[in-house]
Amino acid sequence: MEGWVIAIIKVVFIWAWVLLIATVMTWVERRGAAMMQDRLGPNRAGPFGLFQPLADGIKLFTKEEVLPKKAHKVLWSLGPLLFALPAFSAYAVMPFGDKIVLGGKEIILQVSNVNIGFLYILAIGSLAVYGIVLGGWGSNNKFSILGGLRSTAQLISYEVPLGLALLAIVFVYGTFSLRDIALAQQGTFLGFLPNWGIFKQPLGFILFMVAIYAEANRVPFDLPEAESEIVAGYHTEYGSMELGLYLFGEYVNLVTLSSLIVVLYFGAWHIPYIDVSKFLGPVSWGIVSFLIFYLKVSFFLWLFVWVRWTIPRFRYDQVMGLGWKALIPLALFNLFITALFIQLAA
Amino acid sequence: MAKPVVKKEYTLGERIYLLEILKGMALTWRHFVFNVKASFRPEPHTVPTCWQYPEDRTREISPIFRGLHMLCLDEKGREKCIACGTCAKTCPAHCITVKKGKRKEGEEDKYASKMYCASFDIDLLHCIFCGFCQEACPKEAIVLGREFELAQYTREECHLDKQKLLANYRKAKEEGKLRPPRKAVPVVKPPPKPEAGAPKTTEGKAGKPAVAGKAKKGQVEVKKAAEKAKGAGKAESGD
Numbered sequence: 060m061e062g063w064v065i066a067i068i069k070v071v072f073i074w075a076w077v078l079l080i081a082t083v084m085t086w087v088e089r090r091g092a093a094m095m096q097d098r099l100g101p102n103r104a105g106p107f108g109l110f111q112p113l114a115d116g117i118k119l120f121t122k123e124e125v126l127p128k129k130a131h132k133v134l135w136s137l138g139p140l141l142f143a144l145p146a147f148s149a150y151a152v153m154p155f156g157d158k159i160v161l162g163g164k165e166i167i168l169q170v171s172n173v174n175i176g177f178l179y180i181l182a183i184g185s186l187a188v189y190g191i192v193l194g195g196w197g198s199n200n201k202f203s204i205l206g207g208l209r210s211t212a213q214l215i216s217y218e219v220p221l222g223l224a225l226l227a228i229v230f231v232y233g234t235f236s237l238r239d240i241a242l243a244q245q246g247t248f249l250g251f252l253p254n255w256g257i258f259k260q261p262l263g264f265i266l267f268m269v270a271i272y273a274e275a276n277r278v279p280f281d282l283p284e285a286e287s288e289i290v291a292g293y294h295t296e297y298g299s300m301e302l303g304l305y306l307f308g309e310y311v312n313l314v315t316l317s318s319l320i321v322v323l324y325f326g327a328w329h330i331p332y333i334d335v336s337k338f339l340g341p342v343s344w345g346i347v348s349f350l351i352f353y354l355k356v357s358f359f360l361w362l363f364v365w366v367r368w369t370i371p372r373f374r375y376d377q378v379m380g381l382g383w384k385a386l387i388p389l390a391l392f393n394l395f396i397t398a399l400f401i402q403l404a405a
Numbered sequence: 406m407a408k409p410v411v412k413k414e415y416t417l418g419e420r421i422y423l424l425e426i427l428k429g430m431a432l433t434w435r436h437f438v439f440n441v442k443a444s445f446r447p448e449p450h451t452v453p454t455c456w457q458y459p460e461d462r463t464r465e466i467s468p469i470f471r472g473l474h475m476l477c478l479d480e481k482g483r484e485k486c487i488a489c490g491t492c493a494k495t496c497p498a499h500c501i502t503v504k505k506g507k508r509k510e511g512e513e514d515k516y517a518s519k520m521y522c523a524s525f526d527i528d529l530l531h532c533i534f535c536g537f538c539q540e541a542c543p544k545e546a547i548v549l550g551r552e553f554e555l556a557q558y559t560r561e562e563c564h565l566d567k568q569k570l571l572a573n574y575r576k577a578k579e580e581g582k583l584r585p586p587r588k589a590v591p592v593v594k595p596p597p598k599p600e601a602g603a604p605k606t607t608e609g610k611a612g613k614p615a616v617a618g619k620a621k622k623g624q625v626e627v628k629k630a631a632e633k634a635k636g637a638g639k640a641e642s643g644d
Contacts, residue, residue, distance in 0.1 A: 094440040095433045099455045265423065369429040 069170050070151075077150055080353075080360070081310035082112045088310075088364050095368045119303035127296050131197040138194025139297065139304035145186040146311040152176045153318050154238045156352055157328050157336065159345025168349060169238050176237035177225060180319060184274060187312065188214045191276075191283055194305070195293035206292025209375065210283040213273055216382025217280070221270035223390035224263045227397040228323055231259050241327035245334065253331035256324035262393045264324045266386055271316050273378070276309065278367040280378055287372075317359035321352060328352045466551050468584065471536045473552035474527055474565060475573035477545065479517050484571075485546035488522040492538035492547050500531035501538060518544075527565040529555060548574075551582050 086101070086109060093100025104110040126135065156168030173179055188210055195207025232240045244254050252258045273280035284292035294305045321327060328348035335351075336344045373381065418424050443452050456464045466472075477485050486503075493501040506523030508516045515521075538547050550573060557563050565573075577583050 091437070094437045094444070094452075097436060097440055097452060097454050099440075099444060099452050099457070365430055365433065366426070369433045370426055 065166055066170070069166075069168075073150060073153075073155060073170060074147065076155075077147070077311055077314050080314050080356075081307055082116075084310045084313060084360060084364075085112045085115065085306070087361070088367075091361070091364045092368045095365075116303070119300050122299035124299045124301065125296075127199060129199040130296065131199065134193045134197030136197075136301070138190050138197055138293070139301045139308070140190070141193060142187055142190025143304040143308035143311070145183045145190070146308040146315060149180050149183045149315045150311075150318075152179050152237055153315065154241050154322060154327060154352075155318070156345055156349035158341075160341035166345075167238065168345060172236060172238045175235045176240075177319070177323075178235055180237075180315070181222065181225070184312075184315075185214065185218060187308070190305075190308070191293045194297065195283075198293070198296040200296050202289040202291070202295045203293050205289045206283040206285070206295070209285075209289075210276070210293065212375075213280060213282055213378055213382075216379050217270045217273035217386070220266050220382065220386035220390040221274065223387070223394055224260075224267040224270065225323075227260055227263045227390075227394050228256060230394070230397045230401055231256070237322050241322050241329075244326040245329050247332065253326060253329075255326040255329075255331070260324065260393070260397070262389065263397070266390050266393065267324070268320070269381075269386060271320065272363075272366070273382075275312050275316050275363065277313070277363055279370050279373045281367075281372060282375060282378060285372060313360055313363050314356065317356045317363070318352075320359050321355040325355050327355075466553075470551055470553070471534045471539075471549040473529075473550050473555060473573055474532075474538075474570060475548055475550050475577060476522075476525060476567065476570040477548055477574055478571070481514070481517075483513075483515060483517040484521055485517050485544045486522045486525065487518040487544055487546070488520045489543065491541045491543065495537045495541040497535060497537065498531045498533050500528040502526040522567065525567040525570060527570070529563040529565060530560065548584060550577050550584070552577070 089111065090100040090102075090108065092098075101108040101111040104114045126132065151170045152173045154167070154169040154172075158165055158167045160166070191210040192207040195203040195205075195210070198204070228240070229235060232243050234240060234243075240256075244256065246254045248254050248259075257264045272278075276283050282292075284294065289295075294302055297305060328351045330351060335347060339347055440452050458464075479485050488503050488505040490503050490505075493499075493503050502524070503522050503526075504524040506521050508519050508521055534549065536549050539545075539549050547570075552573065555563075
């Protein structure tokens with residue numbers, strides 16, 4: 060097969076797969092929340108209510124699009140697009156399995172192995188904030204603009220520790236490519252620990268997790284939407300599929316960020332102490348590595364839901380305080396320690 | 406007065422917050438596991454707080470629930486209504502219309518009183534189910550039952566006439582859903598008004614310990630202190 064045919068197949072496949080996960084996630088979120096709150100949740104559409112996201116999708120598609128009278132038309136329609144697009148495009152550099160050999164040709168399970176892998180993800184991920192801010196500004200509504208403003212203020216307080224935590228990872232692995240980082244996590248170090256990022260960067264992992272929750276606008280850092288304070292924040296005025304794009308983009312973001320956690324800190328498709336690829340053929344290993352990867356991802360997706368229904372939202376100033384006064388010093392400390400260890404080991 | 410905010414001193418572990426989050430997650434996990442197990446149980450209502458309504462109708466309806474109206478018959482099967490129109494006058498939504506009829510010879514087994522209602526109409530689309538008609542009725546003829554599934558496809562179906570009201574009564578009687586006869590409401594005597602002198606003496610008592618230290622400074626200050634104590638006493642009772 061031609062290279063570009065393979066590329067297109069990979070793009071379409073991973074796009075559909077991420078969409079599927081995001082769809083199922085809406086169901087998991089609602090039923091999981093219900094079960095944690097002693098309710099049942101949506102259980103009418105299909106077995107266990109599994110078709111609920113489908114029904115929601117149809118509802119959102121068939122609803123009327125309402126444009127507020129004083130809304131800025133361009134920014135209004137640009138908002139959801141700018142939010143959903145980065146969410147999808149960030150997956151372009153994400154590895155989702157080892158490699159598969161078809162007809163003597165080796166295909167790596169990654170759309171494109173860019174050597175600046177997660178610089179790209181950071182850049183694209185930060186773009187999503189424009190979607191929120193423009194949506195909030197374009198709505199011409201005080202709650203929306205508050206949501207947008209909160210989003211920007213939140214961005215500058217968590218993006219720095221996020222970047223610093225990732226920089227420590229670069230120190231450890233000496234590469235920006237996500238696939239190379241994933242490959243480097245095979246085997247063990249110090250004789251007994253799996254060669255995973257979390258064991259090499261425990262503090263960095265905690266910082267990264269906190270920053271990720273802020274990046275995904277999830278509880279406890281869901282200040283831009285904050286239903287109980289500013290109605291729904293930046294998407295107060297949106298309806299129909301424009302709202303759908305916002306909601307969907309959020310879940311796609313969750314998938315991307317969970318995958319990032321797994322690739323950087325949880326050994327991607329590796330299982331500790333066992334090299335599964337030795338027991339399997341080239342095709343079956345490709346499929347198994349894909350499944351292992353998404354098993355890990357699904358745990359982190361569940362963690363997002365679990366945390367959301369456990370703890371309350373931070374206050375606005377508390378987020379700033381946490382970001383500037385706790386996370387950044389800790390991230391710098393982590394960076395320093397990492398650099399010191401590498402220097403001493405060399 | 407608002408309750409004074411007591412700031413709790415947090416330990417280092419609590420201030421780091423991560424451990425506390427894990428504790429909270431353990432709690433939600435226990436709830437999650439319990440409810441997932443419960444939702445697979447075969448009992449009619451599975452999760453303790455949820456009734457799966459259309460399938461599971463085992464939920465008890467309160468005895469004072471106000472549902473669909475009915476016109477009651479007495480124990481001899483005669484209509485109780487005397488067409489006095491009190492219900493129609495009391496109704497805040499003006500949804501009841503009653504027309505009078507006079508009992509003729511030979512109809513004694515049909516109507517309980519000399520007057521009866523020739524027609525009795527209730528517009529359910531207007532009705533707010535306040536139950537005033539029931540309370541106003543001198544003969545306990547109109548009663549709000551326990552039927553609550555009132556959705557219909559047309560406006561005409563939402564209009565109750567006398568035949569439907571009587572049919573509602575017969576249906577409720579067959580299903581044993583008639584409301585048990587009302588108990589006499591016990592008359593509660595209003596609490597005796599406190600005597601004018603009494604509160605002052607108690608306030609004086611409350612004020613005394615605060616005043617004791619400053620007793621030398623004359624009566625004016627004692628009064629002020631007493632007033633302060635009064636304010637403090639109010640604040641405490643306000644909590």
